[in-house]
Amino acid sequence: MDAVVANYPTHHRDAISDDARRVRNALLERGLETPLIDNGLNREEKFQRISDAFTEITRTLGLDLTDDSLCDTPDRIAKMYVDEIFAGLDYGEFPKVAVIDNKMQVEEMVLIDDIDLVSTCEHHFVTIDGSARVAYIPGERIIGLSKINRIVRFFAQRPQVQERLTQQVLVALQTLLETEDVAITINATHYCVKARGVMDSNSSTRTTALGGAFKSIPSTRAEFLR
Numbered sequence: 001m002d003a004v005v006a007n008y009p010t011h012h013r014d015a016i017s018d019d020a021r022r023v024r025n026a027l028l029e030r031g032l033e034t035p036l037i038d039n040g041l042n043r044e045e046k047f048q049r050i051s052d053a054f055t056e057i058t059r060t061l062g063l064d065l066t067d068d069s070l071c072d073t074p075d076r077i078a079k080m081y082v083d084e085i086f087a088g089l090d091y092g093e094f095p096k097v098a099v100i101d102n103k104m105q106v107e108e109m110v111l112i113d114d115i116d117l118v119s120t121c122e123h124h125f126v127t128i129d130g131s132a133r134v135a136y137i138p139g140e141r142i143i144g145l146s147k148i149n150r151i152v153r154f155f156a157q158r159p160q161v162q163e164r165l166t167q168q169v170l171v172a173l174q175t176l177l178e179t180e181d182v183a184i185t186i187n188a189t190h191y192c193v194k195a196r197g198v199m200d201s202n203s204s205t206r207t208t209a210l211g212g213a214f215k216s217i218p219s220t221r222a223e224f225l226r
């Protein structure tokens with residue numbers, strides 16, 4: 001167990017970029033930010049507390065943590081939560097986004113389909129597995145296509161509800177691209193539905209958020225949703 005702790009990266013918290021700050025403010029203004037509190041804990045303190053808490057959970061379930069298959073599980077989960085599946089709670093991890101002037105005068109819709117999306121349901125802390133389609137109509141600014149995937153991933157790496165995740169990506173892109181003309185749709189399977197409760201293995205949930213021309217011009221909306 002100690003080996004995992006020793007290997008835990010002690011990298012410093014990155015300063016929050018101007019882009020991240022603008023996106024956070026835009027979400028706060030619209031009431032779309034994830035409910036967050038600043039508890040003052042650094043990464044190492046979070047890691048240690050989560051590991052301790054999962055030790056308690058596994059013991060409470062009656063599992064033997066001296067077993068060599070289980071002994072590192074609390075540390076593994078702590079590392080996974082802080083550095084991986086919930087890394088998007090830390091705006092220091094917001095992707096570096098190169099937004100550039102639209103010198104090529106691109107005016108047509110830019111659409112990226114089948115963006116892999118793995119998130120976590122905040123009601124049950126189990127996986128949401130799906131894909132996203134994102135489009136925007138370039139105005140003054142254009143963005144590297146891979147950056148859109150990274151922004152989707154950043155907000156997916158939080159405990160989420162799918163509707164909020166959809167809105168957060170919309171507002172983040174509207175803010176960075178300085179245009180309302182952005183659209184996103186997410187189609188996902190919720191493992192809290194598949195693995196428990198009604199145990200429906202085939203249902204999926206689609207959420208859509210439309211801004212600007214995607215909302216007001218039927219043909220633009222239809223082209224995106226097609």
Ligand SMILES: [Zn+2]
Nearest residue numbers: 121123124192
């Ligand atoms: Zn759930």
